[in-house]
Amino acid sequence: MRLLISGGGTGGHIYPALALIEALKQKDPTAEVLYVGTKRGLESKIVPDAGIPFKTVEIQGFKRSLSLENFKTIYLFLKSVRDAKKIIKDFKPDVVVGTGGYVCGSVVYAAAKSKIPTMIHEQNSVSGVTNKFLSHYVDKIGICFPDVKKDFPAEKVVFTGNPRAQQVAGIQADNSLLQYGLKPTLPTLLIFGGSRGAEKINQTTLEAVPLFNDRPYQVLFVTGRAHYDKLIKQENAQNLPANVVIQPYIANMPQILPEVAAIVGRAGATSLAEITALGIPSILIPSPYVTNDHQTKNALSLVDSKAAELLPEAQLTSDQLYQRADKLMSDQQYRLQMAENAKKAGVPDAADQLLAVLEQISK
Numbered sequence: 001m002r003l004l005i006s007g008g009g010t011g012g013h014i015y016p017a018l019a020l021i022e023a024l025k026q027k028d029p030t031a032e033v034l035y036v037g038t039k040r041g042l043e044s045k046i047v048p049d050a051g052i053p054f055k056t057v058e059i060q061g062f063k064r065s066l067s068l069e070n071f072k073t074i075y076l077f078l079k080s081v082r083d084a085k086k087i088i089k090d091f092k093p094d095v096v097v098g099t100g101g102y103v104c105g106s107v108v109y110a111a112a113k114s115k116i117p118t119m120i121h122e123q124n125s126v127s128g129v130t131n132k133f134l135s136h137y138v139d140k141i142g143i144c145f146p147d148v149k150k151d152f153p154a155e156k157v158v159f160t161g162n163p164r165a166q167q168v169a170g171i172q173a174d175n176s177l178l179q180y181g182l183k184p185t186l187p188t189l190l191i192f193g194g195s196r197g198a199e200k201i202n203q204t205t206l207e208a209v210p211l212f213n214d215r216p217y218q219v220l221f222v223t224g225r226a227h228y229d230k231l232i233k234q235e236n237a238q239n240l241p242a243n244v245v246i247q248p249y250i251a252n253m254p255q256i257l258p259e260v261a262a263i264v265g266r267a268g269a270t271s272l273a274e275i276t277a278l279g280i281p282s283i284l285i286p287s288p289y290v291t292n293d294h295q296t297k298n299a300l301s302l303v304d305s306k307a308a309e310l311l312p313e314a315q316l317t318s319d320q321l322y323q324r325a326d327k328l329m330s331d332q333q334y335r336l337q338m339a340e341n342a343k344k345a346g347v348p349d350a351a352d353q354l355l356a357v358l359e360q361i362s363k
């Protein structure tokens with residue numbers, strides 16, 4: 001199969017694409033893949049680092065308010081559709097897949113107009129703007145939350161789950177935390193604010209850092225690359241307790257997740273797919289800055305089945321963060337129950353399900 005795939009901006013759209021590529025290559029080692037993203041998104045680092053052929057088109061997102069910038073956006077959209085058509089003509093894909101973020105808008109649209117079979121993957125419980133637009137043109141739409149079906153033409157929708165779930169579920173724990181200076185003997189709490197990091201989570205965690213001193217577990221606090229340099233200069237980061245480690249980014253997240261006892265973090269859809277694939281107890285702090293508050297909806301799908309706890313950002317203080325995290329880390333029985341509930345929501349064969357649909361439409 002020749003697969004052209006596009007998705008970007010943030011990790012939540014990129015990692016499902018990489019997981020799908022990995023599953024395809026395992027099944028069909030002769031498969032050819034091309035990834036199309038933008039120069040500015042996280043994909044321009046993550047995808048070439050993964051050794052996957054990468055091309056770019058130039059595009060930007062629409063501003064929600066009326067703005068002159070939107071004329072530039074329309075111009076760039078039309079230009080990027082032309083550029084994408086050229087990439088498609090050269091690569092000759094059997095199928096084109098979009099995993100979200102505005103870059104896949106022009107790529108998948110160009111493919112549909114070039115009469116190539118197309119599919120989009122919606123990770124969230126509320127449709128993204130780009131996927132809503134593309135849903136009119138594509139052949140199939142893979143979803144991860146049953147609720148989002150109503151945002152799309154029903155006859156195109158297939159429940160597949162998120163391919164990143166299959167990738168993390170297939171990995172054996174191998175003491176990967178050692179490379180971050182953590183002890184394999186202590187339970188580990190991972191704190192992070194999605195793929196880009198989150199200012200408020202970072203600041204409250206930093207304030208809470210001294211409270212974790214001498215607790216019978218360790219903390220891996222991941223700030224996001226853009227926040228690290230500034231944060232690490234602050235006093236609490238300069239005087240870390242022995243059981244707290246701060247990192248800018250974890251490039252090998254699937255390797256470390258099986259060794260993590262609990263997570264405090266955002267409720268991005270791909271993180272939730274990982275949490276449920278592995279059954280990791282979590283306290284979720286949905287981002288208040290996303291379209292239609294979709295992270296709260298993502299989170300509630302787990303909270304309602306006692307598979308995670310909710311901590312709204314409006315209630316987030318260093319004291320709340322520490323108290324809630326410490327309670328979770330101190331009660332193994334509670335963690336086990338939460339883990340079991342989380343696992344029930346997991347889709348550990350999601351990549352295979354998506355590949356089956358791709359095979360069907362590319363025939």
Ligand SMILES: CC(=O)N[C@H]1[C@@H](OP(=O)(O)OP(=O)(O)OC[C@H]2O[C@@H](n3ccc(=O)[nH]c3=O)[C@H](O)[C@@H]2O)O[C@H](CO)[C@@H](O)[C@@H]1O
Nearest residue numbers: 010011012013015123194195249250253268269270271290
């Ligand atoms: C602000 C924003 O628009 N967020 C959206 C974005 O979030 P974001 O990109 O933060 O998405 P997710 O939480 O879904 O995914 C983050 C991914 O990055 C990985 N990771 C994270 C940190 C790190 O150090 N290393 C690492 O590998 C995680 O393991 C995960 O695979 O896409 C998600 C999926 O569409 C949406 O649900 C989120 O609402």
